[in-house]
Amino acid sequence: MKKIITLLATLNIASAYATPNMWENHSIKGYDVYKISSSDNKILRVMCNSASSTDFIHLIELDINEKTYSHINLSFVIDDTEVITPTIDTITYTDSEHWYKLTSAFANANKIEVYYKNKLETTIYPQNPQLTYDLKNCPSMLERKLQEQSEEEGKEYIPSRPLG
Template identity: 25%
Template structure:
């Protein structure tokens, strides 16, 4: 009886973050989602269209316990400072030249960053410090998420 209860509980916990600052990933219906959470429960999500169809695009969003934030092609409330030196902002879509260029900078940088400062409307809201192992095992794959342009 204990084994039967353990398996469903284990399956449910696979989607939750067990510890902060560790990149996780999951995939479903043509999308791969990468996520990292801080100790306060804020989560950065990077979603890559890996076969969901041309009508869908990649995205990056930041979620707090109270709200969800995402850039559009004309408004950029989210900015990320990577390793204290590069400032990047993921576009709303990657199907245009500037959006594709911005996505490239974002995806290449976030895939190897050891420190990710998140700014919302030019105010720092959190910092993620991913473990080296989770960068090598998970986050590096974000760099393969090519713009749809």
């Protein structure tokens, strides 16, 4: 728990100065962090657990006025058509597919409406979606566990979904 609190505190400090509508990314403690801010300084952060222990989950947060809201009450409307509610505990097949749907939508979005408790909080118009190319390939925890299991058994790992 102390590690998660330290990680979140570090991410909040790093989020203080974001350029509106421009994706930024960096890595910290086994997470690939993608963040983007709206013109009204609300910051959306998607954290892919790409190298940390598979005991940890992916994270999605929204910062509003120095307060951070977790994925629990967030939902998104992508390009006025697709409504997505995030799932980050991606250990089941269904949640895994839902995670890929969300990350692919973010990676291809021209407009992201962010809702908190069904109330529109902000709208983001990504100007550089190419920076999120790797986000749509962020493996679910199910995929990572299957890969680790294959490696432990000395078998070739074949992803259950095509990458890219």
